[in-house]
Amino acid sequence: MTMSGKIELMAPAGNFESLQAALDNGADSVYFGVEQLNMRARASMNFTIDDLPEIVNRCNKKVVRTYLTLNTIIYDHDLSIIRTLIDAARKANVTAIIAMDQAVIAYARQVGMEVHISTQINITNIETVRFYSMFADTMVMSRELSLRQVKKICDQIEKDKIKGPSGNLVEVEIFGHGALCMAVSGKCYLSLHSHNSSANRGACKQNCRKKYTVVDQESGFEIELDNEYMMSPKDLCTLDFLDQVIDTGAKVLKIEGRGRAPEYVATVIKTYREAIDAYYDNSYSAEKVEGWMKDLEKVYNRGFWSGYYLGQKLGEWSEGSGSHATQKKVYVGKGAHYFPKPGIGEFKIEAYDIKVGDRILVTGPTTGVKEFDLEELMVNDEKSEIATKGDSCTIPLDFRLRLSDKLYKIVKV
Amino acid sequence: MVVVTLQRQKCIGCNYCVEMAPGQFRMSKKDGKAVLLNSKEKKGFYTLKSHDNSIFDPCLQAQKACPVHIITAKIL
Numbered sequence: 001m002t003m004s005g006k007i008e009l010m011a012p013a014g015n016f017e018s019l020q021a022a023l024d025n026g027a028d029s030v031y032f033g034v035e036q037l038n039m040r041a042r043a044s045m046n047f048t049i050d051d052l053p054e055i056v057n058r059c060n061k062k063v064v065r066t067y068l069t070l071n072t073i074i075y076d077h078d079l080s081i082i083r084t085l086i087d088a089a090r091k092a093n094v095t096a097i098i099a100m101d102q103a104v105i106a107y108a109r110q111v112g113m114e115v116h117i118s119t120q121i122n123i124t125n126i127e128t129v130r131f132y133s134m135f136a137d138t139m140v141m142s143r144e145l146s147l148r149q150v151k152k153i154c155d156q157i158e159k160d161k162i163k164g165p166s167g168n169l170v171e172v173e174i175f176g177h178g179a180l181c182m183a184v185s186g187k188c189y190l191s192l193h194s195h196n197s198s199a200n201r202g203a204c205k206q207n208c209r210k211k212y213t214v215v216d217q218e219s220g221f222e223i224e225l226d227n228e229y230m231m232s233p234k235d236l237c238t239l240d241f242l243d244q245v246i247d248t249g250a251k252v253l254k255i256e257g258r259g260r261a262p263e264y265v266a267t268v269i270k271t272y273r274e275a276i277d278a279y280y281d282n283s284y285s286a287e288k289v290e291g292w293m294k295d296l297e298k299v300y301n302r303g304f305w306s307g308y309y310l311g312q313k314l315g316e317w318s319e320g321s322g323s324h325a326t327q328k329k330v331y332v333g334k335g336a337h338y339f340p341k342p343g344i345g346e347f348k349i350e351a352y353d354i355k356v357g358d359r360i361l362v363t364g365p366t367t368g369v370k371e372f373d374l375e376e377l378m379v380n381d382e383k384s385e386i387a388t389k390g391d392s393c394t395i396p397l398d399f400r401l402r403l404s405d406k407l408y409k410i411v412k413v
Numbered sequence: 414m415v416v417v418t419l420q421r422q423k424c425i426g427c428n429y430c431v432e433m434a435p436g437q438f439r440m441s442k443k444d445g446k447a448v449l450l451n452s453k454e455k456k457g458f459y460t461l462k463s464h465d466n467s468i469f470d471p472c473l474q475a476q477k478a479c480p481v482h483i484i485t486a487k488i489l
Contacts, residue, residue, distance in 0.1 A: 036425040036445065042481065075428055077440030084444070197480030201427050205480075 002028045006280055007245075008252040010067070010173070011269050013055075015046045017262035020368025023058060025266050026273030029065035030055075031098060033202070033258065034085065037078060038069040039120070039186070040258045041202030049085060052092035065095040069258075071118035073200045074101040083107055096138070105135050109165065119143065119175070120200070122185035126156045129170060137164030138252060140173040142185055143236070147248050147309045150174060154249030171251035176242075177268055177296075178256025180233040180307060182208045182315070190231075208232050209302075209321060232318045237304035239296065240289045242275050245309070263329065263361055264299040266369035271295050298327045327410050329361050335405035336392060345401030346394045347387075354393075354409050355386040362397075364405035370397075371410070415469045417461040419449040420483040429478040434471035437461065 002008050011022035013032040022030050032055060033040055034047045047055070052068075059066045068089045074082060086097060086108050096114035099105045100121055108115045117123060117132050117139040124142045132139055141150050154172050156162075164170045181188060183199075191205040192198040211228035215221070236256070238245045245253065253276070255268055271292045278284040296304070302318035318324075330352050337346040354360065356377060362370045378394045379387050387393035417437060419430075424446035430438040431447070439448045452459040472486035 041425040075426070075440075077428065077442060078426060078445040080442045081426075081445035195480060196429060196478050198427060201425055201480075203425055203427070203480045 007250065007276055008065075009269065009272055009276055010252055010254045011265060012178075012255055012258040012260070013047075013265070014040060014258040014260070015262070016051075016054075016365035017363050017368060018258075018260075018265040019055060019058065020366065021262045021266035021363075022269050023062050023064060024368045025270040027064060027269050029067060029095070029252070030059060031067040031069055031254075031258075033069045035081065036202070037072050037074070037081065037085070039071055039199075039202045041072070042197075042204070049088050052088055052094060056092045056094055060093075066093075067096050067098050067116060068094050069098045069118070070104050071098050071100040071120050072202050073198070074103050079103060086111060086113055089113065099136075109135050114166065116140070116173070119185050120187065122187070124149075126153050126160075126162075129153060129157060129172075130160070130162055133162050133164050133170045135165065136170070137166045137168065138171045138173050140175070140252075140254060141250070143175050143180060144184060144308050146311045147244055148311070150250060150309075151248040158249070172249065173252035173254055174245060174248070174250040175236060175307070176238045176245065176253040176255055176272060177236060178260075179302070180236050180315075182231045182233055209318075211321070227317050227319060229317050229319065229321070232302065232321075234303040234305040234316045234318045235301045236307040237293075237296065237301075238306065238309065239271065239275055239292055241306065241310065242272075243279055243284055246276070246279055260300055261329075262363050262369045263371070266371070267295055267299045298325060300325050325413060327412050329408035329410055332407045332409050334407060335362075335364070335401045335403050338397075338401040339394075340400070343397055344394050345397040346392055347401075347407050349387050349389055349391045349393060349407075351389060352409065353386055353388045354407075359410040360395075361408040361410055362399075362401070362405050363408070364402050366402055367399060367405050370399055372398075414489045415461075415463045415466055415472065416485075416487045416489055417449060417452070417463075417468070417472045418485045419447060419452065419459040420457060421446055421449075421454075421459055422457050423481050423483045425481055427480055429480070430475035430484060433474035433478050434468070437468055437472055438475060 008028040010029045011027035013019035013030045096116050097108045098116045098118050100118040115136040117136045119140045122142045162170050188199045195205045197203040197205045208231035214223040300323040303324050305316040332352050333347045333349040336348045358374045360374045379391045426445040441448045449459045452461040476484045476486045
């Protein structure tokens with residue numbers, strides 16, 4: 001929970017772009033993995049142990065908490081790197097470790113590091129909460145619980161005064177938005193079975209996202225399916241019943257998406273920030289939800305459903321491969337120079353044209369995500385309506401442009 | 414001659430190569446990633462050259478098993 005008493009908005013960060021996007025759009029905390037032992041080892045290996053001080057430094061400036069994910073299955077040969085990572089996290093003042101394996105939990109507690117329980121542990125009842133309260137201050141509830149069940153657990157924690165090692169009441173965390181897995185709490189064998197690539201070591205090949213047919217081997221008869229994406233759940237979205245989510249007494253709202261693009265993090269965090277703030281100032285309304293949903297649909301999604309929170313028994317499956325987003329980004333060029341006094345950025349156009357009126361996206365490791373309408377642009381010191389491949393163009397900016405920044409335009413799908 | 418390579422930095426430490434070719438691979442206790450024994454490093458690629466052709470099959474198995482495709486085994 002945050003100091004203000006509001007539910008904590010926890011953002012994913014797969015790289016510095018996403019981290020900055022989360023910080024700029026109102027996250028209260030961020031979670032990230034370093035090196036190989038996290039559930040996105042394949043997708044976003046771009047933080048290393050040496051990045052920890054920089055991550056914490058950036059977050060501290062905005063009083064944002066930092067959580068290091070160390071939540072894979074652990075083998076004997078991992079024990080030493082686990083200790084190295086936890087020691088490094090402690091030295092860098094990372095707030096807590098998100099853990100699944102008892103070896104990780106035990107060592108983190110041994111050195112006095114705060115522990116959060118990962119979804120991989122799949123907590124579904126109050127006695128499990130009581131058990132892990134010996135080690136952890138925050139625990140994420142199983143994504144398969146209903147809100148009624150989550151509320152019951154939260155109420156019982158208050159009633160029984162179940163406290164974590166910090167001496168405070170255990171805080172319940174709940175998944176708010178993002179991809180869901182067909183397997184219970186991500187404990188899936190499919191990718192290992194087909195590709196030798198274990199989801200539980202962060203190397204999921206996402207076979208569940210493909211189309212499948214069902215054939216009766218005896219007769220060769222193919223069963224007709226309404227939807228061949230029979231194993232690919234739609235994405236979880238709780239925005240339209242966020243009031244009920246907060247009313248459960250959960251203290252942390254987790255947004256999934258360490259493998260997703262920085263503009264995804266920016267949009268989803270911004271939207272949920274507004275929704276949470278609206279809930280607390282009593283302005284959360286159906287009209288606002290409608291506007292927010294339109295924003296969420298712009299970025300990567302597989303279609304939305306409410307998960308199991310409202311008591312639904314069967315999953316809802318996505319209706320196509322990949323994203324259903326209403327818009328996408330196309331690469332245009334990169335940052336070349338910044339003139340700080342007039343606040344003008346120079347870009348080298350390497351791919352598509354941009355013209356006045358386009359919706360522009362600039363992303364970078366320090367810049368994060370900046371999105372704006374292009375109102376004016378200059379090519380070779382002359383005002384122009386369009387800049388094409390090979391041009392150097394200048395655009396007035398309200399942020400500092402860096403050489404590592406990339407320029408995109410946003411187009412409707 | 415058998416040539417085996419390992420692009421070590423991308424290793425996720427799953428241990429399959431050790432299961433397939435225990436004579437050529439070990440898991441590092443230091444960083445939990447695979448080590449290709451008796452190899453030489455150049456720009457992040459570790460290469461083992463051996464005249465013992467009997468190591469080819471196990472190393473090929475390791476190549477096939479590696480989930481992140483960072484192992485190659487060839488007979489020259």
